[in-house]
Amino acid sequence: MLCLPTRFSPVMSFCTVHAVSSSHHRICKRFPIFLKLSSSSSSLSALKAMDFIDETTNNDSSYHELHLSMQGHASSGNFAKALDFLNSMRNVPGKPTVYDFNALLYSYLKSQSVLLEYVVQVYHGMERFGPTPNSSTFNVLLNGMLSLGHLKDAFVIAEKMVGGGFLPSFTSLSKVLKKMLQVGDLVNSIGVFKLMLKLEYFPTEPSLSLLISKLCEARMIQEVWFVCYALISKGHFFGAYVYNPILWALCKSGQSYNALELYYWMKRKGIVHNACSYTALIYGFGREGLWRDLLGCLNEMESDGCKPSVITYTIIIKFLCGEGRIAGALEFLTKMEREGCEPDMTTYNVILHELCLQDRMDEVVHLLDMIENKGFSPNSYTYAALGGGLLKTGKIGIACELLLGVITRGCYVDVAVYNIYFHCLCHENRSKEALYLLKKMMEEGLMPSNVSFNTILKGFCRENNISKALKLLDCFKWDENGPDVISFNTILSVACKQKKHSMIQRVLSRLKNGGVQPNAVSLNCLIQYFCKVENFSDCLKLLDYMTCNGSSPTIVTFNVLLGSLCKNGLVGIAQQVFKHLRNTGFFPDKTSYNILIHAFIREGNKVMVNQLVNDMYSQGLKPDLFTYGSLISGLCKEGKASVALKLRDEMVENGLAPSIVIYNTLLEAMFQRGTYSDIFSLLKVLVLEGCQPNETTFEILNRPMCKSWMKRSVEVAKFRELVDECKAN
Structure with a gap:
């Protein structure tokens, strides 16, 4: 009798169909219909099957009635009952046929309760024992997988269909490609594209444009070139809107000259460029600071009769402002108005932000008046541009006053504007006020981001109000993801600096319970803490954990560790740590070398001092004031004042002015020698x-x-x- 399991541990799909190819016994056990097909000599199995038929079916039932009953049960999702009726058809000579199996699969896949494992095993049973799947079988499965959203399985079926000598339709493969692109499965999308080319199918222009756009967004430039080359080699050319995403992808990834080559290739092929094509190149040249090329491209754009858009000009203005060239940005603003290209609020916001950064408040007021006269209203981005610019230039009081006025007047502002205001308040040690406003903001239905919480957390920590920070961490209603690693690091950093062991333990426990993984910042804080309390055993364990997990301490942490080890007389361990990290690809700086050089001079280890100085030069690092000071001090202690004086001369030749500490060291050595x-x-x-x-x-x-x-x-x-x-x- 047929025995279907009520649950399955692994989910079987067509992607894993090879895994069941060796399970002959398993398929026959679950689907007795295949017993007769797999072994006609097994009279015992046949007899059992006949006993089953006697008990469950009426021998007088017609094949038509059995077929309808099977379809009805399959459509309702009762796969076991549907198989009972398929088994019963064996009483009818020559039945069941492949069409009966196809009808079973079609009806079941249309039901609302499909278990994919049943479908896979029926299909695989057909492959092994018959009836052999035909074109209809594959089309039923392909369309069924598409309707269920099992896109990878749909792709596998399409490949099997081709392997079996059948041809999937262009429409079906186009649907698979489109849906895969919509869910972002780019790797398999390329696979479907290759299969389509193999069958001499060419994606529609919208699908092709979407494929190229998605690949470009993912910076999969090589795959983009493959798609383009494959189509071009078959004589297929498309309009600029297909190639424009490639231009943008190249320009965004710093390959503007490659984009320029593509631009001229398009031109040679007669593809007419539009504003988007030119704007992509202008963006790329601006991003890389290639102003001559940018202006040349703009001139060519205008001479080709293509009018620059607001986006084109705004991009140029943004890059000019990014370099602090506000005069040039204002010239382009004037050019826009002169040519009838009306700037939008994005354009104005970029300029307002830069004017604030340059403390040109009179021009800010003038521009705001001009914006108002043109009928524009400041938006959230305007307030963020003004507030952020004032904050960066240290005009926190003015920023607070501006944003408070905006909020109290009931102007619409988004979370980003609130975050800037929280930043201003916390800078003025008004974190409690910021927290009150955050609560009020939530009451009005605007959900703060983690940046909001973290800004206020940092404010409390800056005010040394750690208890309030911990309360905010533990008790306040965060977003659905809860506090992030930045939240924990904010408090952990303060706790480590203040050497508060219990607070560190509390933060680490909360971090673990929240399912948040510590990052390099967390581990660097802890290493510095262990150095402060001289717990070098845990410190070195943590360092080893970091390096084993592909992370590295910051150069500051590394130098703190070296300094602490040397200060406590553990120069040998410091040297081992230095060598170990060098071997993992970590690059020490001058301070790292200076710490060890100073320590070995104190120990009188001239061999190691010379080795470190030579190593320092080989790494392209030149000795600084501290290096020379340590070396001169060591020579003077050895009574080699004349050699130390030569080293002082070398310093001067290298453009370093000796400090009074170095001169005093030399004077002391000369006094001792008389x-x-x-x-x-x-x-x-x-x-x-x-x-x-x-x-x-x-x-x-x-x-x-x-x-x-x-x-x-x-x-x-x-x-x-x-x-x-x-x-x-």
């Missing part, structure tokens, strides 16, 4: 270079032995008076 004439010479250099002596300098000069020697020479005495005058000043 070379007072060298002290006098160095003092002259010090004064001539404009380096101001400090208390340490005068302490060395006022030592009895040094003072006594200086009194013997009139020249030295006068110079000493000059140095004393520097002290008085």
